[in-house]
Amino acid sequence: MQRILSTQLSAHVGETVRIAGWIHRRRLLKSVAFLILRDAAGLTQIVVSEKAARAQLEALPEETTVAVVGTVTAEPSAPGGVEITSPVIEALTDPAEPAPFDLYRPDLRASLPAMLDHAPVALRHPKLAAVHRISAAAVGGFRTALEAMSFVEIHTPKIVGTATESGANVFKLDYFGRPAYLAQSPQLYKQMMVGVFERVYEVGPVFRAEPSDTARHLASYTSLDAEMGFIEDHRDVIAACHATVGGMLAGIRASAGPSLELLDVTMPALTEKPVVVHFADVLEMISRATGQDVTAEPDLAPAHERWIGEWALREHGSDFVFVEGYPTAHRAFYTHPDPERPGYSRAIDLIFRGLELVSGGQRLHRHADYVRALTARGESDLSAYSGYLDAMRYGMPPHGGFAFGLERFMARLLDVPNVRQVTLFPRDLHRLSP
Amino acid sequence: MQRILSTQLSAHVGETVRIAGWIHRRRLLKSVAFLILRDAAGLTQIVVSEKAARAQLEALPEETTVAVVGTVTAEPSAPGGVEITSPVIEALTDPAEPAPFDLYRPDLRASLPAMLDHAPVALRHPKLAAVHRISAAAVGGFRTALEAMSFVEIHTPKIVGTATESGANVFKLDYFGRPAYLAQSPQLYKQMMVGVFERVYEVGPVFRAEPSDTARHLASYTSLDAEMGFIEDHRDVIAACHATVGGMLAGIRASAGPSLELLDVTMPALTEKPVVVHFADVLEMISRATGQDVTAEPDLAPAHERWIGEWALREHGSDFVFVEGYPTAHRAFYTHPDPERPGYSRAIDLIFRGLELVSGGQRLHRHADYVRALTARGESDLSAYSGYLDAMRYGMPPHGGFAFGLERFMARLLDVPNVRQVTLFPRDLHRLSP
Structure with a gap:
């Protein structure tokens, strides 16, 4: 039967x-x-x-x-x-041994370490399983939104020959007797692939050897990456990112309704048009509101992100706010400066409920600009970037993109304090199993 | 404008x-x-x-x-x-430097190493780009087929604490001062997750430190994995795999029509019902046909796979044939034996145009069977499997699944001799860039 x-x-x-x-x-x-x-x-x-x-x-x-x-x-x-x-x-099996938790209780009563140690069993609890159903629906929505905008899925290398993005926090491995590294992001590859498909995306693991033992650090997480060519400026990236976030929320609503209900999730408010505010204006507003001059700050502190998040909800009814124009010096070498505002860039962040969720922006696209930017940052040997620089050498369009961590999105969406609570089998400074 | x-x-x-x-x-x-x-x-x-x-x-x-x-x-x-x-x-940019290839010619005239060295430029050739459009469409079809059968997408760790599946060919890395390894497959994790979602799938990178310098070996490839619970036996796995392959072909046809045309691809014939033949019958048929007794062979040699591939096409008009019942001793420890035919198992392979494409089958699901199987294979320290064995200890359904390499599928579909021709940025014994 x-x-x-x-x-x-x-x-x-x-x-x-x-x-x-x-x-x-x-x-x-x-x-x-x-x-x-x-x-x-x-x-x-x-x-x-x-x-x-x-x-x-x-x-x-x-x-x-x-x-x-x-x-x-x-x-x-x-x-x-x-x-x-x-x-x-x-x-269908031998009688089960007594499980480490009572999975039938409405909530799993166990410490986080205990849950993680026994993840294969703990994840069976309907409320834990629901987290990962929502996560799967979010990723499905991410893809659906991008496919609808003609983005092409790619799979880029996770083992790289040089630690190009930030030397310190990379995992080193023995690659047939040579040193190699785990990719910290698909950034350089997705940019190269703009030269092929114009619009690309990737869902895959990234690796960060950050020796930080906090509630928001993982040694590996699932990165949702997109990159697009032939843009006017970073505002096109904001539009695509906004549509993508909308697609993710729609995907969750469509595919994970019972899980949302079980976890009593308040879905975030996303306005029809993105709420965008300039970095300098954020600091100015905060200075005015608090009476404390923060206009010379080079970046947004967590408290600033919270402030602008609250502002966006209060003033625009939005749980999301894009901040544009971060100072160039504080962003990655490939960041496109704002030609009209020296010192500021076309980099963006998306703040979700007061926390940075997405980083992105317009990138440089001229070979000469890359050579200048890398040299200015003290890179003496550009051969490490040769494939990447080749893409720029042989004609690249103005382009930009965005990336965010699935786990960070999920933690904020579900309002849980620790990213490990939304990761199937987290890897961190101490944890390497199961 | x-x-x-x-x-x-x-x-x-x-x-x-x-x-x-x-x-x-x-x-x-x-x-x-x-x-x-x-x-x-x-x-x-x-x-x-x-x-x-x-x-x-x-x-x-x-x-x-x-x-x-x-x-x-x-x-x-x-x-x-x-x-x-x-x-x-x-x-939109400075004038491009002279590219290493004439991308406007109907075919890219360059050696494979030259193309791979300059991948960011070579991939712009419409015929090379077409390969990866088909690849993206295949993966899209894989997901669509599985989602329609209620499989849930998962993301499992790529860094693992123990080299559980086959000690020799793993990449070792320095994990905050401890040794760790790159996952050879999501096998153990997808099985654990059957305990949570019943049906799961994953698209992600796997890592094989195989020191083989051949046309079909990559140090990393994209694995398409699925696993399902509450099956009767491996025939349920065959049915799901058959439907999935059908979904991939449909996805390619629906989303990559122009690319198929540009590359003049002959789409494979997939019969409505899967063609299934028992391992022992394959060897018997070959023995009869060739006059050479191969019935004692423990596995199918490449020539046998070619033979049964031709047989399936000739007798059933199918480019695909499932072989079931491989000898247990030649399959992984988690292979479920055939209770009715000692020595044979419920393992399957899917042969695509004479080449093994998919491996899978029913797995063991009783804790005691695992302990027996691992011990019989000389595993003295079962603590390396503790999370995995816990899943079995606390009640697992009969389950099974399948996995295949995206690049291998693409190479066979496009009839190209080298998997590097269908990989964006391949990694092998010698190649670590771009």
Whole structure:
């Protein structure tokens, strides 16, 4: 008999069906026993009144996988309005050992380290699984939005020969006897690929050997990257990024509704048009509002990001605000300066609920500008950049792009303090398993 | 003025438009000059008859990026049936340096190493770009097919603490002073995640430190992985894999039509139902056909794969054939044996045009079976598998899955001899850049 899922039961009242899943919970009352079965779609209540079946159930601890054949019976008080009666239970594995957590409780009562140590089991809790369903829906929405704008998916190398972006925080490996490094981002490759497809995106792991033991640092995370050519300036990047974030929120709403409900997620407000404010104006507004002159600051401090986030919500009803024009000196070498405002650039950040979510902007596209920028930053040996510089040497369009970490987005969306709470199997300074 | 793409021109005959792209080719005739512009969508012919514009064009070498404002004029002999007349040309970069290849020729005349050395430029050739458009469409189809079957996308760690799958061919790295390894596959993680979502998939890089310098070895490739729970046996895996391959071919047809045409690709024949043959029957058929007894062989040699590939095409009109029942001893420790045929397993391979494309099958799901299998293979310290074994300890359903390399699929689909020809920036024994 073909197995059906818990959510399909209500269409089969009166029929004999086969369901399968995990024993989520047993309630062994005096006169009757209940088996709550958990499958990918949800929970099913199974009423066990027959003696032999009850004896069998008593020997099958929570988390054991079973298949159940029984009759679908209407029962308004049961999940989905139906339950299974007259069940025949078949264990699909040996009885499960006692799990380290009670997965049937509404919330998983365990410390974060304990959850991470036992991630393969902890993630089965419906609320933890829901986090990663939302995450998958967000990535799906990211792709759908970009594909609709003719971006082409690429897969770029994760092992690179030179640590080009920032020498300090790279993982070094032995590459057939030579030193090599794990890529910190697909930045240089996605720019090169603008020369091929104009618009490209990548979803993939990036690696940061940051020896920081904080709630927001991971040694590896999933980077969502996009890059586009033939732009006028960074405002085109903002428009594409805004549409992409909109696509992600739409993807989540469309594919992860039950998970949003389970976690009681307040979806963020995204205005139809992006809210954009210049870096200098942010500092000026803060100075005016607080009476403390911060206009000479070279970057936005976390408190500034919070302030502008609150401002955007208050003034524009938006949980997102783009800040444009960060000082060139504080951004990466490939940042395009603002030709009309010396010292300022066409770099952007997207602040989501007071926290930097996306970095991006327009990049340099002239070979000579790259040579100048790299030399000015003290790079003496440009051969490390040869493939990248070649792309610029042989004709590149004005281009720009953006990148953000999936885990950071998810943590902010779900309002959880630690990125490890939204990562399947996090890697950090101390953690290398499971 | 909003830029439009080459493929949109025919809807704007008589209008003044703005297009942009790369100077693909200049033809400077005596009375008139032609500028062939290449953008993401294709080629546009621009007629330059005015003197100043011609002088400008003469100073702009091929590959320089330009924007052109001009009149769309019907011209049956031009690409798309239209050309641009009375153009005003604006260079978007400095004039390009002479490229290492003539990108305007119908085929890129260069050795493979030269192409790979200059990948950022070589990939701009329409035929090379087409390869990667097809590749992106294949991955899109892979996801669409699996999402339709309720598979959930996951992102698993690429840095692992122990080299669990095969000790020899792993890349070792320095992980904050500790040894760590690059993941050879998401196998163990996708199995653990079956315990959470029942059905999962991942598209991501895998790493193999194989010191083999052949046309089919890469040090890193894009692995397409899927795993599913609550199966009856490996036949459910075959059905899902067959549907997935069908989805990939459909994705390619739907999204990469022009690229298929440009490369003159013969799309493979996939029968409605999968063609499945048992390992022992393959060897028996070959023995009968060739008069040479190969029935005692422990695995299929490349010649056997070619033979059964030809057989499937001849007998079933299929470019794909599933082989089931490989001897257990020659497959990974997690392989589920065939309970009815001692020595044989529920492992499968999918042979595509005579070459192994996919490996998969049903996996063990009982904790005790894992302990037995690992111990039998000489694993003395099972703590390296603790997260994985925990998943099995606390109740796993019968499950199985499949995996294949994107580059291998593409090489076979396009009938090219070297996987490097279908990889953007390949990594191998010798190559670490660009």
